[in-house]
Amino acid sequence: MNKEQSNGVVLALLExxxxxxxxxxxxxxxxxEDGSRLDxxxxxFLKDAISVAEEEKDLIHQHPELNELAGQLYHLYNLIxxxxxxxxxDNG
Structure with missing residues (x-):
């Protein structure tokens, strides 16, 4: 993937x-956080979101400016x- 294509993928991902x-x-x-269980x-959705994040690791390595955002997303996945x-x- 050339730089222009890579930038286009990053833009689509960010959008x-x-x-x-x-x-x-x-x-x-x-x-x-309200104590509810996930249906x-x-x-x-959460599984798919984490899978997409795993698939995009190479793209993140190619674009170091995405490292902070990726870290924040992984943190959010972990919190959830x-x-x-x-x-x-507790509710089981």
Missing amino acids: QLNDHHIPRLLKLKEKV DYDLR TDQAIVNER
Whole structure:
């Protein structure tokens, strides 16, 4: 992938994160912080979001300016999953 193509992929990824993934992740964070359990739809979304992040590791390495954002997203995934586990244990 040349630099122009790579930049286009980064732009599309950032747009998708901004418009869809981050708002949904923040809603999931709010949901688990309120003590609610994640439903199947929530879990599928979270699993898909984490899979996409794993697939884009090479792209992040090619664009070091994305490192901080990637770190914040991984932190958000961890916060959500850790609290979701606690909620499942407590409400199970």
